[in-house]
Amino acid sequence: MNVELRHLRYVVTVAEELNFSRAADRLYMGQPALSARMRDLERQLGVRLFDRTTRSVELTSAGEAFVVQARLALSSVDTAISNAQSAARGVTGTLRLGFFAAALLELTGPLLDTLHELAPRVEVQLRQYTWIDPTAGLAAGEVDTAIVRPPFNARGLRLREVMTEPRVLAVHRRHHLADSPGPISFQRVLHEPITSRVTADEGWRDFWLGASHRSAPPETTLAVRNLDEEMQAVASGRAVSLTAAGAARFYRRPGVVFLGLTDVESSVISLAHRHPSQPLAALVERATDLVLARHPAIVAAIANPWDSVGHPLTASFEPPSEAHA
Numbered sequence: 001m002n003v004e005l006r007h008l009r010y011v012v013t014v015a016e017e018l019n020f021s022r023a024a025d026r027l028y029m030g031q032p033a034l035s036a037r038m039r040d041l042e043r044q045l046g047v048r049l050f051d052r053t054t055r056s057v058e059l060t061s062a063g064e065a066f067v068v069q070a071r072l073a074l075s076s077v078d079t080a081i082s083n084a085q086s087a088a089r090g091v092t093g094t095l096r097l098g099f100f101a102a103a104l105l106e107l108t109g110p111l112l113d114t115l116h117e118l119a120p121r122v123e124v125q126l127r128q129y130t131w132i133d134p135t136a137g138l139a140a141g142e143v144d145t146a147i148v149r150p151p152f153n154a155r156g157l158r159l160r161e162v163m164t165e166p167r168v169l170a171v172h173r174r175h176h177l178a179d180s181p182g183p184i185s186f187q188r189v190l191h192e193p194i195t196s197r198v199t200a201d202e203g204w205r206d207f208w209l210g211a212s213h214r215s216a217p218p219e220t221t222l223a224v225r226n227l228d229e230e231m232q233a234v235a236s237g238r239a240v241s242l243t244a245a246g247a248a249r250f251y252r253r254p255g256v257v258f259l260g261l262t263d264v265e266s267s268v269i270s271l272a273h274r275h276p277s278q279p280l281a282a283l284v285e286r287a288t289d290l291v292l293a294r295h296p297a298i299v300a301a302i303a304n305p306w307d308s309v310g311h312p313l314t315a316s317f318e319p320p321s322e323a324h325a
Helices: 005-017 020-027 031-045 061-089 105-118 202-209 227-235 279-294 296-303
Strands: 050-052 057-059 093-099 122-128 145-148 157-165 167-172 194-197 220-224 241-244 256-260 267-274
Touching (some): 005 061, 020 031, 057 061, 061 105, 093 279, 105 122, 145 279, 157 296, 220 227
Parallel strands (some): 093 145
Antiparallel strands (some): 145 267, 157 267, 167 256
């Protein structure tokens, strides 16, 4: 078989766009030429990678399996190039990385390992922030890049989505909904006191109050600045909390129960840096791309962290021990 790197890029791009015209635009080639390359590759492989109709493009099971390994292969090649370039440039310096508690969840460790792998001479300084500053130090110029959760005022910043995570409801174990057999509607707790995140950004605070689902402002009883304070507030029994599903794994407290929600949007985890982009910010993006390619199962588990009855899982998703290509 004569399968080249360009073929892998073709398949991955089509898989990301699920549209041959858009994929062709990204690849700077004509749509007929891209379609012809796909047909040639499928003939070589002896399998169909995509189901095509006049209205849609979908990956087949064979295509899904192929894309996983194609991404890993492309990442390995890109890493080799990046390592060679970094070695030639002698990349050094101090990377100031801002974040909130839990950061990239189970992928925080792999991200730090990959940063060292790509640029061993760069010193990484981790700077944790409270919710008062949703930009995690970027707005004040205290960090080079940050792991954040929009929505917030991002003027002057470049945000790039990394992954999504559901929001869940945290309640006291004696709460009348604590024993619910499955996910519930957020509408069932609109009348109840809820924790309020102390922040300089009203849009960000409103997102964690579920304001878009309310017709009137909620009753708030306890102001909190971080996840530790939020969980302590719920454990006191004085309020419920709309929080990220990862809290069930990283911030469990005696007396706190986490419930899935059927009708609220997920939280988006993003990388952010100031314009124009600096080399160290680009290094973090490159490392993040590698981590996502190496751990697709963990990314999927973070996005869908449910047990058999639809409650958030409380055990962490340990990254598998695997040799990096």
